[in-house]
Amino acid sequence: MNLKELSDHLGLSPTTVSRALNGYPEVSERTRKRVEEAAKQHNYSPNARAKRLATGRAMSIGHLLPMSKEHEMVNPVFADFITGAGKRYAEEGYDLLLSVVRDEDEEETYRDLATRGAVDGVVIHGPKVNDPRIALLTELGLPFVVHGRSSEVNAGYNWVDVNNRRAFERATALLLDLGHRRIALLNGLADMDFAARRFAGFREALAARDLAPEADLISHAEMTETYGYQRMQELLALPAPPTAVIVSSIIPALGVRRALVDAGLKLAEDISVVIHDDDLSYFRNDGDVPTYTATRSSVREAGRITAEMLLSAITRGAGAPQNILLEAELMVGQSTGPAPAVRRLLNEG
Amino acid sequence: MNLKELSDHLGLSPTTVSRALNGYPEVSERTRKRVEEAAKQHNYSPNARAKRLATGRAMSIGHLLPMSKEHEMVNPVFADFITGAGKRYAEEGYDLLLSVVRDEDEEETYRDLATRGAVDGVVIHGPKVNDPRIALLTELGLPFVVHGRSSEVNAGYNWVDVNNRRAFERATALLLDLGHRRIALLNGLADMDFAARRFAGFREALAARDLAPEADLISHAEMTETYGYQRMQELLALPAPPTAVIVSSIIPALGVRRALVDAGLKLAEDISVVIHDDDLSYFRNDGDVPTYTATRSSVREAGRITAEMLLSAITRGAGAPQNILLEAELMVGQSTGPAPAVRRLLNEG
DNA sequence: GTTCCCACCCAAAGCGCTTTGGATGCGTCA
DNA sequence: TGACGCATCCAAAGCGCTTTGGGTGGGAAC
Known part of the structure; x- marks a missing residue:
């Protein structure tokens, strides 16, 4: 059923029916009701293609x-x-x-x-x-x-x-406060703007303590689980592996965790991990205490x-x-702890 | 620029221009070339809204x-x-x-x-x-x-x-062949058809060896990472935990792994896991030997x-x-091994 | 030289809606 | 009573395309 048929059926002009349905004032409330009911009854809704052409909007x-x-x-x-x-x-x-x-x-x-x-x-x-x-x-x-x-x-x-820059600056500062000095960054693809800003925040936090990022601890790639896994393995194979890692998404973080487990290392104890958490519905970073310490912002x-x-x-x-x-809010979870040196110090104290 | 303007510009009728652009035979190759070039030059492409109304197809x-x-x-x-x-x-x-x-x-x-x-x-x-x-x-x-x-x-x-039924039948049979008897199933939401078929395959494989599914080992839920984690914890808390688990997607499987690690258990050794792998681009089940034993089918x-x-x-x-x-192909990975009883037997042998 | 056919092109009628620019009739006010 | 205004409705003109149903002219066939 189209406009013409509906208006014929009602004994009205297409103009009036169209106006009634679109809420224009040039039509009495009685007719509007009548039109609306007829439309519902005949299951009429205006043809999208025609409407778009007539209005000039694609909707x-x-x-x-x-x-x-x-x-x-x-x-x-x-x-x-x-x-x-x-x-x-x-x-x-x-x-x-x-x-x-x-x-x-x-x-x-x-x-x-x-x-x-x-x-x-x-x-x-x-x-x-x-x-x-x-x-x-x-x-x-x-x-x-x-x-x-x-x-x-x-x-x-x-x-x-x-605010990616600030989020990563804060995440980095937290790790620094925990005594970490060799901090790795698993970032997104290098040409992505968010990755650049996150790296900037990371760098600034280090600079504030007169530290500089170390090239062999920084990486950029598509944020897959596999990337997290492989990259973490590489990091662990370094002469001096990092004591903390910042990961740009929960997805590679799952790979990071897998690599750590394979290596027999314990999260928070042996190595600290902070992630950026987009609050993905299939990957909730929750629980009484969140699994990961994270900068969180719902996508x-x-x-x-x-x-x-x-x-x-x-x-x-x-x-x-x-x-x-x-x-982004910075939420402390179960994946961070003091750097090994600090930990020893605390234990002696 | 629209059809009318373009045809005016070319000294042709809209009909001819439309036909030329749509590859109809009633137009000479010379004019078609001319039209196509003019269209390209003026960056003309037909208005989608008008086209859809005229053709009656939404495309x-x-x-x-x-x-x-x-x-x-x-x-x-x-x-x-x-x-x-x-x-x-x-x-x-x-x-x-x-x-x-x-x-x-x-x-x-x-x-x-x-x-x-x-x-x-x-x-x-x-x-x-x-x-x-x-x-x-x-x-x-x-x-x-x-x-x-x-x-x-x-x-x-x-x-x-x-073929979900067959995939899960085969997966289950493989675990049975490895000596597993208490096999848990982490399935998708119960009203989903694929979940029903997978459960059927699971049940049939058990039935073929005169076994029946045990209610406390079967669960249905949205396939999130958290589901895998929590459900695996529940399973481990049972008086007689399963020795093998079949998981309907790689995503809850990540949660399953997390729970196992938390509990200090080793994949394949302490507990076997088979997953269904949709071959998701962000979660590849690959490596020299795939991480998980899996029924695989690219979504x-x-x-x-x-x-x-x-x-x-x-x-x-x-x-x-x-x-x-x-x-689905059944691929053997690193997450499966003989059931504890069989393992002991093999070691003694 | 006609006739016919075919290749090539065009005018105009939609597609189903919105919207402009009136009409019509009734109540109101002087 | 007549003019005016307002509420209510309608006819018709688009929106920009496709497609039907011709036209026209030149070459082939007779």
Whole structure:
């Protein structure tokens, strides 16, 4: 059943029926009721394709998932982000359009999305340092919000980010306070902006105590479980292994733990681990005392906020760029303890 | 730039330009070239909204993610499924529409998707035993493919599934061959069809040796890491703990391992573990010898196949329901060994 | 030289909705 | 009583594309 048929059935014009259903004031309450009931009864809802053409709005938000040949994978963090964002979209009547594209097609896909008018706005995931997508989307005039930020981009743009620098500065400072001096960092891919900021925070905390990061303790890679496992093994094989490790996600941290167990080492006692915890629903860092000491920030919440910001940018027009910086909380768990030297000292005392 | 402007610019009618761009034969190769070049030069691509209205096809596939109040989460397995399916959609010019909906709104969302004409087909995720969505979508006349199957639904429908029953039968048989008699099963949510089939396979393998499953060794829940951890602790606290455990996903298996380590137990030696491995990109069960003994089947591949089937159902019309049953391979890894009694025997021997 | 056919192109009618720009009729007020 | 305003409704014009149903002209067939 379409508008025409419904209006014929009601003895009204399509105009009136459309207005009644869309809440316009030029229609009496009595007719509106009548129309609404008939619509419900005949299970009518306006054809989305026609509505979109007539209104000129796509009523959908785009999310691009770039796949590279080497890393053909979607981060589980994305799944949680989507649960947060997707709910907001649904509430506002927007659809979520997911595009799985090859790395090299990403720019063209954005262009296409814009010229085809398939979406009203997009969310940029995993921004890199000096990310070209920001200039591209600005040029295209397509509303967007970045989940994260991009250093070295000076123009204003909407973003929602976690204070990664501070989170990692605090995490590092905590380990330093516990007496650790050789601290390893298992970071995300080096060109990722969040990884750069986390590294910066790490470096600053060390610098505050006149220490410098040691190259053989720093690594960057896709944050898989395997990465955590292999990298931890490498670290343990060093002439002077670290006494503490900071891991950028709970997923590689699971691999780190596996490597430690294989080596017969005990978490907190033999080696301390601090993670960044995105509060993933399938990997809760909880219990009476959380398993891991962690900087925590819910990515689901970030998704909700990002969606909110994008929808407002779309409906209320561009305006000044909006920015939200979320603070991560630093939670002490079961994975940290004093450095070996300090521990001995404490035991003697 | 739209069709009209482009055709004016070329001195052609919109008809001809449209035909040229869509590869219809009623246009000379010379003009087609000319049109294609002009389109590229002016960065023209047809407005998706108009195209969809005119053709009556949405050119998009729907995926619903139901969120319950209790389990507001998206399974990481879904992320991998999407990478497989999404690539196929993109290749065929389809968009992927993701709907995050509350459990109780699921039926209405399907109805709405159908009457609004927002999608050309949908994929059903996580089918339950006797899943009502199959009848619903059949009634709505919306093409669909089920990822998994639904027992007790007799009508034909398209599905792509893994042979869960056989996989778990084989896994169980392997453990029995190793001398294990008290085997625990950490399964998915009880109303899930895959969980029912896995349990059936488990039961059959036991029955083949005149054994029966023991209630206190069987559990069903959402497959989180925490579930694996807590459940394993419970199992270890039993008067007679199991000597082997079968886990329905690598994610709870990580929790199982954590619990074992906490208890000072060694994998394979003290307790054997077999998992089902979806070959998730962020959790690879690999290495020279895989970490876990596992029944393996790539969910990314399943995504690709499901997409393929749905697209063909959409373009080639309904026809007879298609079914594909994938076999999981049983791979021996480092997590299994002879049962304690057998081990002693072997050592004495 | 006709006739016919085919290759090539175009005008116009949708697709199903929203929205502009009136109409119509009734109550109100001077 | 007549003018005016307001509430309520409608006809028709898009939105930007595809597609139906012709047209036109030039070469082949007779």
